[in-house]
Amino acid sequence: MASYRAVAFDLFDTLVDFDISLFPVVEIDGREEKTTSRAAYDALYDGGFLVPNYPAFHQLWLQNSKEVWGERNSDPELKEVRSIVRFRLLMDLLVAIPAQDRERAALTALNAHMYGIENSVVFDTDRLDVLGKIKDADLPIALLSNFDHAPTARRIIDKMGITPYMDSILISEDEGFRKPASSLFLKVAEELDVAPGEVLFVGDTFDADVTGPQSVGMPCAWLNRKGAPVPEGCRPPDFEIEDIRDTLSILGL
Numbered sequence: 001m002a003s004y005r006a007v008a009f010d011l012f013d014t015l016v017d018f019d020i021s022l023f024p025v026v027e028i029d030g031r032e033e034k035t036t037s038r039a040a041y042d043a044l045y046d047g048g049f050l051v052p053n054y055p056a057f058h059q060l061w062l063q064n065s066k067e068v069w070g071e072r073n074s075d076p077e078l079k080e081v082r083s084i085v086r087f088r089l090l091m092d093l094l095v096a097i098p099a100q101d102r103e104r105a106a107l108t109a110l111n112a113h114m115y116g117i118e119n120s121v122v123f124d125t126d127r128l129d130v131l132g133k134i135k136d137a138d139l140p141i142a143l144l145s146n147f148d149h150a151p152t153a154r155r156i157i158d159k160m161g162i163t164p165y166m167d168s169i170l171i172s173e174d175e176g177f178r179k180p181a182s183s184l185f186l187k188v189a190e191e192l193d194v195a196p197g198e199v200l201f202v203g204d205t206f207d208a209d210v211t212g213p214q215s216v217g218m219p220c221a222w223l224n225r226k227g228a229p230v231p232e233g234c235r236p237p238d239f240e241i242e243d244i245r246d247t248l249s250i251l252g253l
């Protein structure tokens with residue numbers, strides 16, 4: 001068995017889970033959609049900002065998300081787009097809001113959106129036992145998450161009681177780049193004061209959490225709860241696990 005000197009985890013759908021049933025539902029053109037756009041709209045409306053009717057706002061919301069994420073996801077440099085930047089661009093589409101009010105409006109919409117996200121996250125507290133056992137074995141632990149609003153990610157980690165177990169917490173918004181950027185995985189190893197090959201990385205998204213660590217020679221365990229196949233042409237992960245508890249057997253704990 002390889003000897004690992006540290007462990008690093010992805011956050012969303014690895015340590016904590018999005019529960020889609022908790023996500024806000026709105027009816028648009030007779031169809032139900034899960035979106036935080038209504039919450040953002042209501043916050044803007046209640047804040048006295050000049051917004052169109054909700055269906056028109058939702059269309060602009062979709063246009064903005066598609067443009068921003070489309071550009072982000074095709075960026076070969078893997079730069080993160082901060083949430084505030086996305087919301088500033090959305091405000092530029094809301095032409096009735098005067099220029100001097102747009103920053104305040106962007107923050108209003110961002111906060112309402114993040115509140116919806118935060119309240120859709122659940123945590124299985126058994127996972128703290130997994131983190132505790134790793135800590136008891138004197139292995140440092142890091143968390144590396146793609147997320148466009150670091151304060152929200154940190155609030156979620158705090159609320160779930162995860163923060164005290166972490167020796168390093170890296171969020172893509174703060175780092176400026178998204179997984180699978182190699183630089184992030186090198187930084188994880190550096191922050192834990194070990195070589196990349198001595199860290200076990202655990203995460204659920206193949207591209208981010210498997211090809212990323214592989215690019216720096218970091219062993220990885222793919223949390224593959226649904227038994228998805230390894231994407232064609234990709235190198236399989238060192239380990240495939242169905243439950244985060246399986247991390248412990250890989251570590252020999």
Ligand SMILES: [Mg+2]
Pocket residue numbers: 010011012013014203204205
């Ligand atoms: Mg994930």
